[in-house]
Amino acid sequence: MKILSADFVLPITRDPIPDGAVAIENDKILAVDRKEVLKSRFPDSEHREFPGALLMPGFVNCHSHLELTVLRGFLDRYDDDFAGWLMTLTNTRAKLLTDSDILVSARIGALEGIRAGVTCFADIGRFGEAGLEALKQTGLRGILHQETDFSPDDDKAEADFKSYRAKFRKLKERESKLVRIGLSPHAPYTVSRNLFSKIADFSVRNEVPLTIHAAESKEEESFMTFGTGFFAGLYEKQGIGWSAPKCSSIEYLAETGVLNARPLLAHCVNVSDGDLGLISKSGSRIAHCPKSNAKFGHGIAPLSRFIETGIYVGFGSDSVASNNSCDILEEGRFGALLSRTGNRAGGLDGRSVVEIATLGGARALGLDDQIGSLEADKQADLIAVSINHLAQMPVYDPYSALVFASNSRDVVYSMVAGRVLYDNGEIAGIDESDETEKLKAISVKLKEYDRLGC
Secondary structure: OEEEEEEEEOOOOOOOEEEEEEEEEOOEEEEEEEHHHHHHHOOOOEEEEEEEEEEEEOEEEEEEOHHHHHHOOOOHHHOOOHHHHHHHHHHHHHHOOOHHHHHHHHHHHHHHHHHOOEEEEEEEEOOHHHHHHHHHHHOOEEEEEEEOOOEOOHHHHHHHHHHHHHHHHHHHOOOOOOEEEEEEOOOOOOEOHHHHHHHHHHHHHHOOOEEEEEOOOHHHHHHHHHOOOHHHHHHHHHOOOOOOOOOOHHHHHHHOOHHHHOOEEEEOOOOOHHHHHHHHHHOOEEEEOHHHHHHHOOOOOOHHHHHHOOOOEEEOOOOOOOOOOOOHHHHHHHHHHHHHOOOHHHOOOHHHHHHHHHHHHHHHOOOOOOOOOOOOOOEOOEEEEEOOOOOOOOOOOHHHHHHHHOOHHHEEEEEEOOEEEEEOOEEOOOOHHHHHHHHHHHHHHHHHHHHOOO
């Protein structure tokens, strides 16, 4: 048994505790109180202090693509061309990256997340095995969602579903206590109507977590609503008879039965009040990715409206191929400032941001009975964040200091299920220098590939 203490403890479900502490036994939290109370209650416990820091639940990253970490910055020239970005990503991944490369990429992404205080990922992988191994090898908690291949042809839905189900079942056999397996039909415009319905039915009957990119871009909106734009031209060129539903992506997901699976919807930039009503009524959730949305120029998702409508919302970094960093604190700060644009009264404060980044994310993943707040009987998934830097001081409000004056580099300690993952600048059981050398070798191959114009 051990006690961890700090200048502040942020339980999330109640007010901050100055000179607070958390008592932990095995993988669970025993108690959360003032340091003097817990030391008196458990006098024989091992005690670790974090002076000039705060203790809080680990961050939940509700939308990531760990296997794309090696592509950080590689596609930045396409930031104003989302369709070109998607096509170049698909071609590069398929033609150049080996299974070994993708595993290294996913593992590096997981390590970055640990250093940034992320203790739980909702990850999407076209090569799902890589993300699964990365989460398991590093000791993180999460849900690995196996993504569909490009599969918009209704005539091939039965064969596509059988192949997809086989991939899922193979991964499911390797599920662990910390890492579950889910499904991710990529997006409304890349998955056929029949395949969507089959996946939704499978998800509902087997209680399988589902996540989908939805209402993300103008290209998606024009294709779904009017059957025009880049994707219409691409499908016509490939001879794929995909008929636009002539409605919003969210209405389409409701129509095909996908919302019955209460999916986690990533982005939701272009949504109407009617769309939000459908999401809320179905109990579906949203992964809010403000930096990725802004970098592509997709727009500002209505975060305040998500919350007002009663939808569970968490923050997601998206891939570092589209965001360039996995920093949920930065994601929260950016999201909070965007929420205040043009309407300060409707914006989020520091406390609300931290709740979304922790308990909100846990709720969005259906894991709030286990993680997201520091409470007795919950899992010991927590982090320590230094608030002792000159750029953070003085600290009048720990929430404000955390959101508006801190970043991922201020995280000094991380624990998942009672196991220490990160301490004193080192990640437990991982040779980061070896992983870095492997990453550099892959980047050399990418640069040469790019130089040759492949």
